[in-house]
Amino acid sequence: MCPVDDGDLVFKALADPTRRHLLDRLFERDGRTLTELAEDLDMTRFGVMKHLRVLEEAGLVVSRRSGREKHHFLNPVPIRSIHDRWIDKYTEHRVSALSELKTQLEGRA
Amino acid sequence: MTTMTAQTTQVYQVFIKASADEIWEAICKPEFTERYFYGARITNTAEGHLGLGPNDEVWGRSEVAEFDPPRRLVHGWRSLYDPELAAEDESRVTWEIEPQDGGICLLTVVHDRLEGAPKTASSVSGGWMMILSGLKTLLETGRPLVG
Numbered sequence: 001m002c003p004v005d006d007g008d009l010v011f012k013a014l015a016d017p018t019r020r021h022l023l024d025r026l027f028e029r030d031g032r033t034l035t036e037l038a039e040d041l042d043m044t045r046f047g048v049m050k051h052l053r054v055l056e057e058a059g060l061v062v063s064r065r066s067g068r069e070k071h072h073f074l075n076p077v078p079i080r081s082i083h084d085r086w087i088d089k090y091t092e093h094r095v096s097a098l099s100e101l102k103t104q105l106e107g108r109a
Numbered sequence: 110m111t112t113m114t115a116q117t118t119q120v121y122q123v124f125i126k127a128s129a130d131e132i133w134e135a136i137c138k139p140e141f142t143e144r145y146f147y148g149a150r151i152t153n154t155a156e157g158h159l160g161l162g163p164n165d166e167v168w169g170r171s172e173v174a175e176f177d178p179p180r181r182l183v184h185g186w187r188s189l190y191d192p193e194l195a196a197e198d199e200s201r202v203t204w205e206i207e208p209q210d211g212g213i214c215l216l217t218v219v220h221d222r223l224e225g226a227p228k229t230a231s232s233v234s235g236g237w238m239m240i241l242s243g244l245k246t247l248l249e250t251g252r253p254l255v256g
Binding site for chain 1: 116117118119120121122123124217219237238239241242243245246
């Protein structure tokens with residue numbers, strides 16, 4: 001499973017309010033365990049686990065084991081990558097528009 | 110950002126369509142890092158980690174604890190570009206490159222041992238996101254992000 005540029009998985013993961021809430025909780029305090037997240041959300045462990053799996057598949061949450069505990073970390077890089085891809089497109093357009101203008105102006109002189 | 114408390118461990122991950130060797134080069138050589146790492150020219154060798162600013166000011170200088178090309182790099186972190194952050198304890202950065210199927214690698218960055226560096230912890234958290242996304246763009250398109 002390699003979600004390279006897989007914006008679909010990111011958007012689907014973010015389309016659910018509970019999952020966004022989970023990300024907010026991790027933003028406030030990163031590296032929480034499943035138990036801590038379930039307590040905070042008033043939700044069954046199974047429910048939280050299901051949502052965490054979707055977030056992990058989208059690359060938005062990374063889990064790391066430390067001894068017997070599994071900690072969940074918020075990974076904002078995929079969201080930034082979507083942003084970069086779009087900003088990059090707009091910037092590219094602006095740059096090429098400017099260079100066209102330059103060519104035109106210089107051609108006229 | 111106001112509600113965020115400093116974390117003692119931060120984990121970032123990104124899939125990059127590039128070989129492990131290419132990613133390793135992009136992490137260890139200054140001509141690459143200056144294009145995605147806030148303009149820092151960083152050199153990582155078995156001997157040490159050195160980050161220089163545009164005018165050769167030292168932004169980071171630490172020991173390299175593990176140097177295993179092209180898979181694993183562990184070095185110390187001290188934010189020398191800011192006196193307040195520089196006064197905090199040294200923390201640790203681990204880079205892991207894991208090749209996947211289809212010419213893709215998973216790059217993981219763990220910034221930990223931040224217990225004695227809470228200001229550094231909140232300062233770098235957004236930074237790593239930008240750096241890794243920029244590194245991905247650079248390697249996959251051959252161009253740094255403009256602006």
